[in-house]
Amino acid sequence: GSIDIKQILVDGKATGINQLEYIIEEVKNLGLAGDADIKVELLKRAKVLNYIPTKKEDAYAEGLLEAFKQG
Numbered sequence: 001g002s003i004d005i006k007q008i009l010v011d012g013k014a015t016g017i018n019q020l021e022y023i024i025e026e027v028k029n030l031g032l033a034g035d036a037d038i039k040v041e042l043l044k045r046a047k048v049l050n051y052i053p054t055k056k057e058d059a060y061a062e063g064l065l066e067a068f069k070q071g
Contacts, residue, residue, distance in 0.1 A: 008063035010056065015063065019049045023064070024071045039065050 006020035017023070023045045032038050042064035043057060052060050 006067070008060075008067045010063045011059045015060075017046060017050055017064070017067075020046075020064075020067060021071070023049070024068050027068065028071075035065060038068060042068060 003018055004021065005016040005018050007014040008017050008020065009015070023042060026045055027038060027041045030041060032041065039061040043052070043061045046052060046060065046064055
């Protein structure tokens, strides 16, 4: 697929995520209510399309959730 990178904040640093809009759209369609569930699904999809270090997963999940809520 084509590369479409948008930035999220990870530990306060702008970090590029490939296919962010697609990831957010997919998770929105699940209709989840809880932040914890949303973070799991965002992270799961982001990891397929992006390298996310294991020890940074929580920080990425937070940044993805912020983008999800803004989007």
